[in-house]
Amino acid sequence: IIHQLRNSFKYVSYKDLKSFAKDFKEVYKATNEEVALENLAELEEKWGNKYPHAIKSWYSNWDVLSPFFKYPEEIRTIMYTTNIIEGFNRQLRKVTKTKTMFPTNQALEKMLYLASRNVVKKWTQRYKHWDLILNQLTIFFEGRIEKYI
Template structure:
């Protein structure tokens, strides 16, 4: 039920899958972390490394952001009132 330009971004991007793959690589090679903070630091560094490769620009990105703000305005308004 999303407009075409939003559907295109949702269905053609694999950013989340790529990030999850990087996380699996890290956690698979090192099975034991001394504490939760060490795991979080490793995942943070993985995000930093992967983010450098994220260079794709999307057509009509401003339009997509505005449409998403309209579609999810009720949820966003709730979040704003909680903060």
């Protein structure tokens, strides 16, 4: 979702960006897919003439975006952003950028493995409302989450 938003925002003038983003929040924060489509239609009505491509990209990618709305709100809050993944990738890049080459693929794998272990040690901060999210995950993915708790 965040990448789709960033893609849409690049077509919007800076002076309209704040209000456009506020209106778009109604789309990706909708309770279900039907409400999201209604909100997208309202958004198109308001902004479609001025920024048609920003909204058209949502319709053309709807088949990829729509599964997002089948998850409960608690799960969607951690899914719509990619900050955790981007942070993890940044840490891996940090350890590999100083090395121009590795003697073997196994040497690279070892370095990435050790770096990932160090990164995971730093993950001590609890995610906001994690107890609600964990409950929703155990309900939604029954049998898959319990074995990792």
